[in-house]
Amino acid sequence: MAEAEMCLHCGGYDVEMFVDVPDEDLICSICKGVLRCPVRAACHHIFCKKCIMQWLKRQQTCPCCRKPVSQSLIYVMFKLSKAIGRLKIKCRNEIRGCRTTFALSEQYCHSIVCPFELISCPFQGCRAQLLRRDLEVHSQHCEHWRQPCHMGCGTMLSQSTRTQHNCYQDLRRQYEVRQQSHRAIAATLQRKMRKMQNTMAHMKRQISLICESLQVMDDLEEVIEDEEEPVIGPAGSITNSNSSS
Ligand SMILES: [Zn+2]
Ligand SMILES: [Zn+2]
Ligand SMILES: [Zn+2]
Ligand SMILES: [Zn+2]
Numbered sequence: 238m239a240e241a242e243m244c245l246h247c248g249g250y251d252v253e254m255f256v257d258v259p260d261e262d263l264i265c266s267i268c269k270g271v272l273r274c275p276v277r278a279a280c281h282h283i284f285c286k287k288c289i290m291q292w293l294k295r296q297q298t299c300p301c302c303r304k305p306v307s308q309s310l311i312y313v314m315f316k317l318s319k320a321i322g323r324l325k326i327k328c329r330n331e332i333r334g335c336r337t338t339f340a341l342s343e344q345y346c347h348s349i350v351c352p353f354e355l356i357s358c359p360f361q362g363c364r365a366q367l368l369r370r371d372l373e374v375h376s377q378h379c380e381h382w383r384q385p386c387h388m389g390c391g392t393m394l395s396q397s398t399r400t401q402h403n404c405y406q407d408l409r410r411q412y413e414v415r416q417q418s419h420r421a422i423a424a425t426l427q428r429k430m431r432k433m434q435n436t437m438a439h440m441k442r443q444i445s446l447i448c449e450s451l452q453v454m455d456d457l458e459e460v461i462e463d464e465e466e467p468v469i470g471p472a473g474s475i476t477n478s479n480s481s482s
């Protein structure tokens with residue numbers, strides 16, 4: 238029989254994956270699976286779209302009632318397809334331990350998060366196959382582990398450098414060294430300034446001493462002038478008085 242030659246995987250969903258045994262009406266008579274993308278022929282028999290398309294490549298009659306079937310008279314049954322999508326299924330990783338059940342239409346959404354899904358290690362060069370839930374433990378000692386530093390310094394970390402790398406600490410150390418040298422420079426500047434202030438105070442004192450001594454000299458000169466003047470004065474005045482009188 239031609240049915241036996243059909244590829245079972247191209248057709249409907251495996252009956253075994255459903256939580257409850259599916260209704261007989263939902264079974265494709267070509268693949269014996271639950272209808273995947275159900276279509277109805279003119280004779281009202283329903284098949285998976287792929288199943289009937291492949292069937293029609295060999296013969297143009299319905300596999301159930303042998304009435305002629307035309308490819309142009311095949312209708313997709315959207316409502317039925319949606320109803321089948323709501324049927325509860327078991328996770329395909331049930332044998333690995335996943336006990337989750339969900340609607341058939343959510344199969345893909347579950348498979349990308351299922352902790353029991355068998356995945357390849359995501360690090361380039363690693364050939365390990367593991368369950369998604371074991372990835373974290375695996376990546377802690379996977380030799381091919383590579384990840385850019387999460388602090389954003391641009392370093393690509395490997396298994397051997399991930400524990401030593403601490404760009405934040407390095408940066409802190411550099412900052413502290415710089416801060417220390419800044420403090421040293423500031424202290425030197427302060428010392429120099431104090432020295433200059435001392436020198437200036439000293440110079441001020443010297444200047445005031447010089448000023449004072451100049452003042453003394455001026456006063457002295459004035460005194461001398463004052464003392465000299467009366468000598469010249471009275472003499473002059475004498476001469477003057479002498480001449481006037
Ligand atoms: Zn089928
Ligand atoms: Zn038919
Ligand atoms: Zn699962
Ligand atoms: Zn790995």
Ligand SMILES: [Zn+2]
Pocket residue numbers: 386387388389390391392402403404405
């Ligand atoms: Zn870093």
